[in-house]
Amino acid sequence: MNELTERQKTLLMLVIRDYIETAQPIGSKALVERYHLDLSPATIRNEMAALTEMGYLRQPHTSAGRVPTEDGYRYFVSQMMHKADLPDTVRHTISHQFYQSRQDVDHWMNLAASVLAHQSQALSLVTAPRVEQARFKHLELISTQGRQVLMVLVMVGGEVSQQILTLAEPVPQERLSQAAARLNQILSNRDVEGVASVSARTDALEQDILTLLQQDMRRIGEQSPGEIYTDGLTNVLAEPEFTDSDDARRALRLFEERSMLQDLLSNTVMKSSVGGVQVLIGGEGTWEELRQCSVVLARYGVPGLATGTLGVLGPMRMAYARTIPTVRFVAGLLSDLVSDTMGGE
Amino acid sequence: MNELTERQKTLLMLVIRDYIETAQPIGSKALVERYHLDLSPATIRNEMAALTEMGYLRQPHTSAGRVPTEDGYRYFVSQMMHKADLPDTVRHTISHQFYQSRQDVDHWMNLAASVLAHQSQALSLVTAPRVEQARFKHLELISTQGRQVLMVLVMVGGEVSQQILTLAEPVPQERLSQAAARLNQILSNRDVEGVASVSARTDALEQDILTLLQQDMRRIGEQSPGEIYTDGLTNVLAEPEFTDSDDARRALRLFEERSMLQDLLSNTVMKSSVGGVQVLIGGEGTWEELRQCSVVLARYGVPGLATGTLGVLGPMRMAYARTIPTVRFVAGLLSDLVSDTMGGE
DNA sequence: AATTAGCACTCTCGCCACGAGAGTGCTAAA
DNA sequence: TTTAGCACTCTCGTGGCGAGAGTGCTAATT
Numbered sequence: 008m009n010e011l012t013e014r015q016k017t018l019l020m021l022v023i024r025d026y027i028e029t030a031q032p033i034g035s036k037a038l039v040e041r042y043h044l045d046l047s048p049a050t051i052r053n054e055m056a057a058l059t060e061m062g063y064l065r066q067p068h069t070s071a072g073r074v075p076t077e078d079g080y081r082y083f084v085s086q087m088m089h090k091a092d093l094p095d096t097v098r099h100t101i102s103h104q105f106y107q108s109r110q111d112v113d114h115w116m117n118l119a120a121s122v123l124a125h126q127s128q129a130l131s132l133v134t135a136p137r138v139e140q141a142r143f144k145h146l147e148l149i150s151t152q153g154r155q156v157l158m159v160l161v162m163v164g165g166e167v168s169q170q171i172l173t174l175a176e177p178v179p180q181e182r183l184s185q186a187a188a189r190l191n192q193i194l195s196n197r198d199v200e201g202v203a204s205v206s207a208r209t210d211a212l213e214q215d216i217l218t219l220l221q222q223d224m225r226r227i228g229e230q231s232p233g234e235i236y237t238d239g240l241t242n243v244l245a246e247p248e249f250t251d252s253d254d255a256r257r258a259l260r261l262f263e264e265r266s267m268l269q270d271l272l273s274n275t276v277m278k279s280s281v282g283g284v285q286v287l288i289g290g291e292g293t294w295e296e297l298r299q300c301s302v303v304l305a306r307y308g309v310p311g312l313a314t315g316t317l318g319v320l321g322p323m324r325m326a327y328a329r330t331i332p333t334v335r336f337v338a339g340l341l342s343d344l345v346s347d348t349m350g351g352e
Numbered sequence: 353m354n355e356l357t358e359r360q361k362t363l364l365m366l367v368i369r370d371y372i373e374t375a376q377p378i379g380s381k382a383l384v385e386r387y388h389l390d391l392s393p394a395t396i397r398n399e400m401a402a403l404t405e406m407g408y409l410r411q412p413h414t415s416a417g418r419v420p421t422e423d424g425y426r427y428f429v430s431q432m433m434h435k436a437d438l439p440d441t442v443r444h445t446i447s448h449q450f451y452q453s454r455q456d457v458d459h460w461m462n463l464a465a466s467v468l469a470h471q472s473q474a475l476s477l478v479t480a481p482r483v484e485q486a487r488f489k490h491l492e493l494i495s496t497q498g499r500q501v502l503m504v505l506v507m508v509g510g511e512v513s514q515q516i517l518t519l520a521e522p523v524p525q526e527r528l529s530q531a532a533a534r535l536n537q538i539l540s541n542r543d544v545e546g547v548a549s550v551s552a553r554t555d556a557l558e559q560d561i562l563t564l565l566q567q568d569m570r571r572i573g574e575q576s577p578g579e580i581y582t583d584g585l586t587n588v589l590a591e592p593e594f595t596d597s598d599d600a601r602r603a604l605r606l607f608e609e610r611s612m613l614q615d616l617l618s619n620t621v622m623k624s625s626v627g628g629v630q631v632l633i634g635g636e637g638t639w640e641e642l643r644q645c646s647v648v649l650a651r652y653g654v655p656g657l658a659t660g661t662l663g664v665l666g667p668m669r670m671a672y673a674r675t676i677p678t679v680r681f682v683a684g685l686l687s688d689l690v691s692d693t694m695g696g697e
Numbered sequence: 698a699a700t701t702a703g704c705a706c707t708c709t710c711g712c713c714a715c716g717a718g719a720g721t722g723c724t725a726a727a
Numbered sequence: 728t729t730t731a732g733c734a735c736t737c738t739c740g741t742g743g744c745g746a747g748a749g750t751g752c753t754a755a756t757t
Contacts, residue, residue, distance in 0.1 A: 034720050047730050052721065070721050070736045111515060145494050149506055155693065159504055159512060161494055167504060167514045170456060171693060234579065240608060244601055256589055263585060348500065348516055379749050392701050397750065415707045415750045 010061070016086070018054050019063055023075045023083045027324050030247055032072030077289040077323070080301070084286050084327050093332040097126075105340055112136070115344060116236040119317060119337050124239025127303075127330040129321030130259075132268065133236040136308045136315040136345050138166050141224040143194045143202060148183040148216070156183065158216065160223055163196065166313075168223050178212065186213050190220075199224045235268065248299055248322040255299040255322065271302065284335045289323055301325050305338035308345045317341065355406070361431070363399050364408055368420045368428045372669050375592055377417030422634040422668070425646070429631050429672050438677040442471075450685055457481070460689060461581040464662060464682050469584025472648075472675040474666030475604075477613065478581040481653045481660040481690050483511050486569045488539045488547060493528040493561070501528060503561065505568055508541065511658075513568050523557065531558050535565075544569045580613065593644055593667040600644040600667065616647070629680045634668055646670050650683035653690045662686065 011019070021042060022033045035051040038044070044051070055073050058064045063079035066072070075083070101122055108114050116133050123131035142163035149157045154177050160168045190213060194202055202221050209217065240262075248255040261267050271287075271294070285304045290297035301323045308314030317338060319330050356364070366387060367378045380396040383389070389396070400418050403409045408424035411417070420428070446467055453459050461478050468476035487508035494502045499522050505513045535558060539547055547566055554562065585604075593600040606612050616632075616639070630649045635642035646668045653659030662683060664675050 032720090036720075048720090049722095049730055049732090050728090053729090056722075066721085068737055070719080071738070072720065145492070147490070147492055147504070147506075149490050157506065157512070159492070159506065161492075161502065161504065167502070167512070169512045238608060241602075241605055244604065250595065250601075256595075257586075259589065260586055263583060377749090381749075393749090394701050394703095394751095395699085398700090401751080411750085413708060415748080416709075417749065 011082075015054055015058060018051065019058055019075075019079060020083060020086070022055075022058075022064065022073055023079060024328075026075055027326060030324060032067055032074050034072035037072070075324075080288050080323060080327075081286075084288070084331070087327055088284070088286075088331060091328050091332050093336050098336060101336065102340055105344065112348075115341065116234075117238075119341060120236040120238040122337055123317065123319055123333060124237075124242060126333040127319045127321060127326060128239070128242045129319045129325055129330065130239045130243040130262075131237060131317070131319050133317040134315045135234055135236070136313040136341070138162055138227065138313045139311055140198050141166070141227045143197050143220075143224065146187050146190050146194070146216075146220065148187045150178065150180045150183055153177055158219065158223075160220060162224075162227065166227060168227060170219070170223060172216075172219060174212075174215070182212070186216065189213065190216065194220075235265065237262065243321055246322050246324075248324065252299060258296045258300045258320065260296060261320065267296070271304075283338065284331055286327070286331065299323060301327075303327070303330050303334045305334050307338040307341040309342065313345055315341070315345075356427075360399055360403060363396065364403055364420075364424060365428065365431070367400075367403075367409065367418055368424060369673075371420055372671060375669060377412055377419050379417035382417070420669075425633050425668060425672075429633070429676070432672055433629070433631075433676060436673050436677050438681050443681060446681065447685055450689065457693075460686065461579075462583075464686060465581040465583040467682055468662065468664050468678060469582075469587060471678040472664045472666060472671060473584070473587045474664045474670055474675065475584045475588040475607075476582060476662070476664050477606075478662040479660045480579055480581070481658040481686070483507055483572065483658045484656055485543050486511070486572045488542050488565075488569065491532050491535050491539070491561075491565065493532045495523070495525045495528055498522055503564065503568075505565060507569075507572065511572060513572060515564065515568060517561075517564055519557070519560070527557070531561065534558065535561065539565075580610065582607065588666055591667050591669075593669065597644060603641045603645045603665065605641060606665065612641070616649075628683065629676055631672070631676065644668060646672075648672070648675050648679045650679050652683040652686040654687065658690055660686070660690075 018038075021038060025033045025038070025041070035048040035055060038051055039046065039048050055064060058079075059066065059073065062076055063082055064073040065076045065079075067074055104118060104122070105115065108118060112135060116135055120131045120133045123133070143160075144163045145161040147159040147161075149159070151157050151171070154174045156172050156174060156178070158170050158172055160170075162168075193205060197205075199221060202217065202224060205217065240259075243249055243259075246255075249259075261271065283305050287294070287297065287302040287304065289299070289301065299322065300320060302318055302320050303325070304316060304318035306314050306316050317334065319325075319334060321330070363383075366383060370378045370383070370386070380393040380400060383396055384391065384393050400409060403424075404411065404418065407421055408427055409418040410421045410424075412419055449463060449467070450460065453463060457480060461480055465476045465478045468478070488505075489508045490506040492504040492506075494504070496502050496516070499519045501517050501519055501523070503515050503517055505515075507513075538550060542550075544566060547562065547569060550562065585607075588594055588604075591600075594604075606616065628650050632639070632642065632647040632649065634644070634646065644667065645665055647663055647665050648670075649661060649663035651659055651661050662679065664670075664679060666675070
């Protein structure tokens, strides 16, 4: 399959690099001049014809310059993935920002989104780390007013969920505290099934709470994509692909429809994947909305404890050389933070 | 100032209504035909000339139809504000959605954003209700691992804030519970100053926690724009104003830069304001980014307890007749929910 | 005095032709 | 294998042209 000569490879790289920069079809002559190649335009033309034949390049119209195809980008990315790395100074700057910031998940997520958007000049998407298997840690019941009770639920990973529930009748704080204390003792460290198996030997109030609690834990464990942190929308809106074509603009529905994003993130079987970073180019056939876009994704966190996803969405003509290492690096950074904060063994 | 004849008024209304629908300059002949007016185009032309003279209309080029000016929209809105109201069926549908939904602020906010975006076909912005004066209600300290401690802080309004803090040395859960219990007793119902004035008679651990607690309460009380819920981005991107002009697209930075939004929301002195709904047209001179846009805003909640803001951002050519009553109605709905949930007499 | 018909004028927009420029493929020579 | 040369293609910007829509003004009408 890999029939590319060395020269064809570098040529392909150059075309793609140029196109990423200029967003304009690249011609043989322009390429020679720009990089002072020791070859004539005619030779380049021949090579380009070969690359076009092989499906890595494409001409928008007869007798226009060449533009990379999806396969072209894929090849480019697969070559790029392992070698590319972020300069040390950038790495330091970024990690410095993280470590000097407040110990606050919310803050970290925002920071990650901001860094990704800035480095890649595209739209960043970050989901908060979510516990894989919700395990009960602590429950708190606080009467707020009348029949309204605030239930605060803490998971082993440190995840907190709060909910206001309305009881059938007013219950004094004392009684609530008793119930909470009892449940805390019984339920400690149990997962969803564990909690479900407790149902015996409780009174009506505790039974009610148990039910809600199960719902909550199931929600946390299963779905709860939670908040999606994002940044750099304006980056991507400035790109010609998005201002011109309706097609690309439609990709921003991902932004609003969490279910799509959910699908996207859970789809772990992807074409180009090295070092934990996955690159989805042009929707890979399945994603109508992403036909003109690329997505660079990575999971982060500690498997079995808590994980999240982060990534960058941009035009197919995206600065992969910068984006991929950034995504990888930030994912690593967040993984460290998760493991530090949530404790692992 | 109000020199408009009755006929001029209705004419202005018609032009604006048409322009809102079609986004195209409105000519005299087209207007007559469309509404079967008992007047000739020539008469309309004269009236239009007068309206143009007065600054309510404008022609993009000599000999093109007329387009409303900002002042035109303002006039339109001021006429529209009081009379317009949402049809009963719509009101019922919306409030039904709210009351049958889970008792969950997060859910309400999303729902509000969704309803606003849908009704107005524009971009909706909703901030969570935030307590005006944070009052301490309850504190919980939970040891997670080693020196990491999870602090859960509950305010009187039901607002919850969590934070992970790292102690100088490991402290057993027992000790933490003691400290929490003590602080809970002392601090009950105090506001920020109240908490600050306690500092005496506590040991090092409690002192540390007190400091963090103050910070947190201050954060909740003062700033904490909190999450901004939003929906309908695609609505607004589909509008011609946003696809064509860079100017309008720049308005979406409001979206990303919370500080701007913050400014916007706190600016309560606005030109057209009736029934709690405020309409900002074309940035009103101060907002560079909004030159091509309009914003319909309202505060909701219970003053002195908890309030939030919600609104809609769209092109100046926005469906005010539908948007304004919707904003007003949803604001009222959320106010009721806040007052129900957070108590208050 | 208000309304309208008529008319000349203006400006946009779509269409088409045209030439410049950039790029291509192919063939033949180096 | 590379390159020079050449004929060819296609886009794009420009300018001319006519249709269409709209305007303002004046004079006639009600």
